[in-house]
Amino acid sequence: MALSERESWLLNFYRNSELHGALLMGRLARTMREDDLLVEMTAHCATEARHAAMLSRTIASAGANLDPTIPPIQEHYSEAGGVPGTLLEILVLSETLERRVRESYHRHLVHESPHPAAAETIGAIVAEMEAKHFAEHAGWIEGALGRLDPGAVDAARRKWQAVDANVAARLERGLDEQFGNRTP
Numbered sequence: 030m031a032l033s034e035r036e037s038w039l040l041n042f043y044r045n046s047e048l049h050g051a052l053l054m055g056r057l058a059r060t061m062r063e064d065d066l067l068v069e070m071t072a073h074c075a076t077e078a079r080h081a082a083m084l085s086r087t088i089a090s091a092g093a094n095l096d097p098t099i100p101p102i103q104e105h106y107s108e109a110g111g112v113p114g115t116l117l118e119i120l121v122l123s124e125t126l127e128r129r130v131r132e133s134y135h136r137h138l139v140h141e142s143p144h145p146a147a148a149e150t151i152g153a154i155v156a157e158m159e160a161k162h163f164a165e166h167a168g169w170i171e172g173a174l175g176r177l178d179p180g181a182v183d184a185a186r187r188k189w190q191a192v193d194a195n196v197a198a199r200l201e202r203g204l205d206e207q208f209g210n211r212t213p
């Protein structure tokens with residue numbers, strides 16, 4: 030069974046976005062000065078890099094090509110909302126993105142009639158994200174935001190959640206235009 034063009038595009042998009050997330054966290058993990066943040070950022074970087082590796086292997090094993098030129102989701106966010114400049118904004122954006130990724134993977138499993146290899150990999154990532162022990166993967170972001178100015182955190186959450194809703198709707202439309210509607 031071959032990957033459809035639509036699913037191949039989506040898997041590459043997820044792969045590139047996970048990798049971009051890993052690189053961003055890795056960069057933060059070299060610049061911060063707080064040990065507890067450094068520990069969490071390093072672990073977060075490793076997790077996202079592992080997800081990118083799982084998706085890369087899945088694309089290749091299903092006989093499709095890897096396409097590192099497909100822009101990651103973070104690029105769509107920056108286009109719509111600007112490049113996050115402060116730690117507060119980066120953390121809020123990561124939190125928003127974490128929720129979006131989980132939702133996209135659920136949607137993929139239910140609506141994309143996934144290739145068995147894709148279903149297995151995405152299912153494994155989702156199961157991992159939802160396991161109790163995994164709460165710490167993103168839970169540290171909430172903890173770190175809890176130590177910052179609540180008014181500024183609220184404002185940034187409102188801003189990035191609006192950007193997120195726009196980006197998600199635009200991506201969905203673009204996908205349907207490029208490849209036709211998903212199979213029922």
Ligand SMILES: [Fe+2]
Nearest residue numbers: 047076077080
């Ligand atoms: Fe991930």
